[in-house]
Amino acid sequence: xxxxxxxxxxxxxxxxxxxxxxxxxxxxxxxxxxxxxxxxxxxxxxxxxxxxxxxxxxxxxxxxxxxxxxxxxxxxxxxxx
Numbered sequence: 001x002x003x004x005x006x007x008x009x010x011x012x013x014x015x016x017x018x019x020x021x022x023x024x025x026x027x028x029x030x031x032x033x034x035x036x037x038x039x040x041x042x043x044x045x046x047x048x049x050x051x052x053x054x055x056x057x058x059x060x061x062x063x064x065x066x067x068x069x070x071x072x073x074x075x076x077x078x079x080x081x
Contacts, residue, residue, distance in 0.1 A: 022051040027070040039079040
């Protein structure tokens with residue numbers, strides 16, 4: 001099967017942890033779905049989404065699936081495969 005657009009993670013640490021890097025004023029579901037696809041298809045257990053233009057870059061936070069707006073700079077995603 002040929003895929004027209006392949007998933008390309010920005011950074012892969014130790015071949016185990018995908019890291020998606022952004023510099024956006026606003027992050028939403030599009031960016032979240034991107035890192036979730038990396039976790040699912042790569043069968044990774046842990047991933048990070050980092051936004052360098054976030055208003056609050058000082059706090060690392062686990063992603064909460066009940067929020068609509070990502071205002072922190074670093075989110076950790078855990079894949080419970």
